[in-house]
Ligand SMILES: NC(=O)C1=CN([C@@H]2O[C@H](COP(=O)(O)OP(=O)(O)OC[C@H]3O[C@@H](n4cnc5c(N)ncnc54)[C@H](O)[C@@H]3O)[C@@H](O)[C@H]2O)C=CC1
């Protein structure tokens with residue numbers, strides 16, 4: 001147990017619960033496999049209480065004026081900033097990423113909440129002129145959708161709940177949050193910031209448990225009006241189907257398989273240095289466990305050898321270690337399942353003839369460490385070219401023409417993040433328009449910003465988070481039309 005890691009509780013009906021009817025499970029430090037704490041798990045009794053609480057919390061919170069919601073949420077963001085060091089340490093302990101990355105995540109989360117808080121004041125409606133006599137007014141407004149069941153994964157345990165809590169609360173919704181069981185500590189500290197800032201205790205519930213049981217239970221509850229999930233395509237489809245069965249609103253931020261097209265004009269000199277530095281940093285950030293992480297790098301065939309060699313050399317140099325060590329550039333994967341999955345991706349790619357340039361193995365030490373791995377020329381039939389590895393594996397592919405590269409980039413049934421590098425404005429437009437994805441970054445990887453909508457097309461998801469669009473997914477449109485009484 002670590003003294004920097006908190007005692008874990010669930011938050012149900014305004015109470016912090018250190019024990020619950022679903023039993024308990026350990027939370028593991030992925031850097032050394034030691035137990036950090038014991039997490040209580042909700043059973044049906046706590047889940048029902050959480051849903052009922054969210055109903056009560058909604059009735060109260062929806063009546064808080066938008067300006068007052070804004071003040072409370074800005075305060076929550078400020079508390080998050082004040083507590084950033086403490087929360088970042090907890091995040092690193094339970095998730096593994098380097099502490100500086102964890103701190104950036106916490107501070108960025110505060111900015112996300114701030115932006116959505118501001119949007120609470122801008123949920124504008126409109127007045128429409130009646131077309132017939134006897135009608136006084138038509139008013140179209142946006143109202144909060146109701147209590148939200150929010151499911152978030154372990155790769156960004158503060159950022160992803162902040163996106164959902166920030167937008168839902170700004171809109172006037174209450175929330176039952178189920179953070180990942182692997183990373184509940186930092187989510188719990190985030191929830192505390194909202195409560196300490198003045199969000200009514202009934203309006204935020206936090207439960208952990210068996211993920212499938214919790215989601216099935218909550219989605220069926222009549223109190224829950226909307227389901228919001230960040231996770232795999234498979235889990236998104238499952239929860240989306242359950243939500244659709246009850247005609248409940250649904251937002252899904254699901255997986256991707258981000259391509260990176262490097263144009264010929266960026267393949268030498270300072271251009272190539274720039275692309276490689278940005279690409280290796282982005283690829284191995286959070287050990288590749290990012291839904292918009294670059295995966296497939298497309299380079300001109302004549303440049304394949306040089307690009308692959310330099311990319312692999314930079315990947316080999318990355319310093320692996322505990323996220324608490326300031327020298328660490330890449331931490332462990334977040335849990336043991338990821339290591340097994342990496343090995344399956346590697347075995348399948350090697351078995352199908354992809355060229356393994358570096359890495360490919362679990363690091364022989366305690367903790368869930370996997371070598372930064374680079375493949376080249378992987379057949380389209382490999383699992384690596386079809387499913388997101390969600391880990392530190394990159395694949396470098398040759399292309400013959402820019403149109404062929406765009407075609408390959410668009411070949412998968414996903415479309416979340418996509419990237420391209422060029423110094424030519426005309427090519428930048430051609431790539432920006434030709435690549436099919438929710439977010440296309442040209443000459444940089446920073447597509448996720450609090451001010452911009454974050455979301456995917458095709459199987460990568462439904463709806464957006466962040467930006468002015470974020471809050472709208474937690475509202476319904478309501479029209480009130482008033483006629484003369486006689
Ligand atoms: N889009 C994203 O940010 C994320 C995507 N993923 C994807 O998921 C794949 C597998 O991840 P793993 O953690 O190994 O496996 P997993 O699929 O068991 O779990 C992924 C996340 O979904 C949650 N989950 C699983 N089943 C659920 C259910 N029925 N209801 C509600 N929540 C559920 C888990 O608690 C966990 O947080 C990754 O390879 C990656 O492709 C995972 C985490 C985040």
Ligand SMILES: O=Cc1ccc(S(=O)(=O)O)cc1
Pocket residue numbers: 105108155156159289290291292448449
């Ligand atoms: O996994 C999705 C995800 C989470 C966070 C970010 S960012 O930190 O805002 O860049 C990007 C993708």
